[in-house]
């Protein structure tokens with residue numbers, strides 16, 4: 001490692017220790033850490049059945065993510081978050097913009113950027129291990145699709161590239177079609193995706209194609225970063241209900257973790273668990289259906305007829321620093337509200353249940369590391385990529401003519417260099433000087 005990188009990482013480590021120490025000295029935090037150990041001891045049961053080998057369960061405990069910045073020094077993005085995600089369940093990560101949703105998703109998927117430093121345990125089936133190939137898939141916030149391909153072609157090429165060679169072509173084709181149907185795109189199978197300047201699929205359909213490309217390998221763990229961004233409420237509901245239904249498909253109990261901005265009440269009802277973050281701290285983790293009660297118990301009841309997720313986000317969004325009404329005591333700042341909720345969550349029975357679940361899952365998963373798969377071999381990948389590239393070039397007229405023009409210019413340039421060179425040995429020597 002380069003010496004500046006070493007000093008940089010030491011600086012982050014020292015700062016993270018300082019930040020943690022500074023934040024852990026409150027009595028609530030000390031209680032919290034004592035309770036982590038207490039719960040771990042209580043949940044030890046050697047006779048518990050082991051987690052089935054086929055499933056993937058994820059736990060994370062006291063996860064911190066720091067980023068260093070030349071002007072601002074070391075900044076914590078996630079501050080000691082703990083949680084779990086079980087197979088067959090949909091976990092939603094919610095919070096105001098910039099609270100660390102994508103960072104948590106990246107940390108769990110093991111794809112944090114290199115300028116960040118992570119501490120704490122993220123365990124797969126109770127093991128500290130990287131997610132094996134084919135176990136998980138990550139749908140990014142932006143759609144990166146080839147505009148000239150049809151939906152069927154895009155998904156089928158991906159199936160050919162990502163699935164191992166021992167799976168027959170007919171099954172790869174069938175898997176691609178099943179994925180398309182699962183995302184409700186059967187009517188658009190032969191429609192070109194389209195892009196800048198060429199009309200094709202709608203934004204919602206493109207979002208679903210991105211999901212198809214990831215589910216075609218039938219991963220056991222699916223990460224989705226803002227799967228409904230840019231969609232209207234009806235499209236968001238259909239996309240999310242399709243995603244939720246993937247939890248129990250193809251004989252796999254799939255674990256789905258999605259960061260989401262502003263779900264409608266209907267979408268909110270699809271979540272099993274909710275992880276609510278604010279400035280990288282956990283405001284609530286537990287059953288989505290119990291979050292309203294948690295807010296009400298702490299003095300922030302959701303007004304009738306209001307979408308619960310809107311209420312949560314409004315209560316914990318400090319970007320605009322609006323004071324919040326609190327009963328007869330008057331108004332308090334959003335920062336204070338967040339601190340109250342964070343403390344209250346840490347001392348709540350909910351938090352104890354989460355710590356208990358994490359400890360229990362880690363014990364059960366012992367001895368069952370998640371097995372990975374394999375992808376197509378190098379030769380198959382070269383052939384498929386060449387075919388895909390040829391189809392793309394032949395359909396992209398602008399690209400095609402531009403390349404032809406470039407080739408003609410290069411050919412003309414090279415040709416004129418050797419024009420009238422002569423055919424004797426001495427004329428070649430003149431050019432060589």
Ligand SMILES: Nc1ncnc2c1ncn2[C@@H]1O[C@H](COP(=O)(O)OP(=O)(O)OP(=O)(O)O)[C@@H](O)[C@H]1O
Pocket residue numbers: 067077095096097098099100101102103104113115116259261
């Ligand atoms: N690699 C990084 N380097 C520097 N800062 C980062 C990095 N990753 C995240 N951040 C900062 O951490 C904060 C949280 O970012 P993150 O993308 O996780 O938020 P988010 O909740 O997903 O936001 P949004 O909902 O707007 O997508 C932001 O202020 C962001 O600028």
